Amino acid sequence: MTRSFTISVPASSANIGPGFDVLGISLTLYLKLDVKIDPAVSYEDPHNCKITYEGEGAESVPLVADNNLITRTALYVLRCNGIRTFPTGTHVNVNNPIPLGRGLGSSGAAVVAGVILGNEIGKLGFSKQRMLDYCLMIERHPDNITAAMMGGFVGSYLRELSAADLERIEIPLAEVLPEPAGGADTGLVPPEPPMNIGHHIKYGWAKEIKAIAIIPNFELSTATSRDVLPTAYTRKDAIFNLQRLSVLTTALTRSPPDADLIYPAMQDKLHQPYRKTLVPGLTEILASVTPKTHPGLLGICLSGAGPTILALATERFEEIAQEILARFAKEKIQCTWKLLEPADDGATVTEH
Incomplete structure (x- = not known):
């Protein structure tokens, strides 16, 4: 059959x-x-x-x-x-x-x-x-x-x-x-x-928040990206991330989202600083594209091992994307971008 x-x-x-x-x-x-x-x-x-x-x-x-x-x-x-x-x-x-x-x-x-x-x-x-x-x-x-x-x-x-x-x-x-x-x-x-x-554990997610994925046109393997990470971290850097993590997981569930809370809570000292050499322009983008310069932006980070940048925002998606694309263009890196949302159901099977 x-x-x-x-x-x-x-x-x-x-x-x-x-x-x-x-x-x-x-x-x-x-x-x-x-x-x-x-x-x-x-x-x-x-x-x-x-x-x-x-x-x-x-x-x-x-x-x-x-x-x-x-x-x-x-x-x-x-x-x-x-x-x-x-x-x-x-x-x-x-x-x-x-x-x-x-x-x-x-x-x-x-x-x-x-x-x-x-x-x-x-x-x-x-x-x-x-x-x-x-x-x-x-x-x-x-x-x-x-x-x-x-x-x-x-x-x-x-x-x-x-x-x-x-x-x-x-x-x-x-x-x-x-x-x-x-x-x-x-x-x-x-x-x-x-x-x-x-x-x-599955957290909530404020319905207003969408994800802008800025995708550079080069590959970066997980193994390569992990090779640049240190084998040990300082207590100060570990505490820095733990403090922000404890705030971020709840802040992203709150409606309306609070950029003043989310943006600083999305900072990181465990992997992004070490991967800047693998993604030209990363440091400048993370530091200079902010909720103050681009209203609607909530936070910005490296997606996984990179090189994709993930920007969380509630509005002005095209404007934010184009700004990050322009920053990458200065490094002679071409990108595409996609506007995405959480896929709440995860993996599914449909019978025909």
Whole structure:
């Protein structure tokens, strides 16, 4: 019997000012998988899966089931549950508008999509919380993953795992792509993830606040962006971020939003100062585009590992975006921009 369904997973922005590796927000820019399973069709792929792809990264994304992050992840989920391959006649069409390597959670969205794909294909019946465990075995950043799966504005943390939990090569770690080892069929059943690896809370979000994403035209890998960070921080800098974090999570829920409270609460000393060398113009933009110079602006920060800039605002979105684009243009960096909102439902599945 033929079955078709669509998986939608939102982009996400992590860190959000002082919330380094803690805060994430899902955004209304969706990775979509249109999946059709027709047992009457036979594909040459040894995993019974044909992948077609359109959108961001179309020229470079692998289209082989054990090399593509989405389908590798799905195979991992299936194999944890005793299923070795996709059903005969599985066609996965990927439509991806999320820029790769720009700090908008593209790999996180792919991992979430892959876990949901495995759950649907295998008819496993997992809850979102259980699927989150599978995601967090692959992508070790709960801020992006949790926002993409659960939706909205979230805070999260990750339970410490043992080396034994992470050593099996069947786990397709997102940051080691395109190495194919994680997709290789060793013939073994990978260990199921521990229960409740990640814990999270969903905050409110003032309805007036929208997110302006300014997306430079160059990629910046998470690994590169993390390499510039120190291995230790001063007590003063840690307290600086904790104080602002405690205010920001509530300030963004209040209506009407208070720019005098939110803007200083979005300052950071743990990651943005160290990443300024990787994003030309970042220091000037963060310091000079303010609520006083641009009414309607609430706060501004690096999105995830960058290079995308996220500006939260209640009005004058075009004016704010154009100002930041002009600042980047001085550095000979071209950008695009998008006006987005929180994707409250997170990842969804629609049957056809």
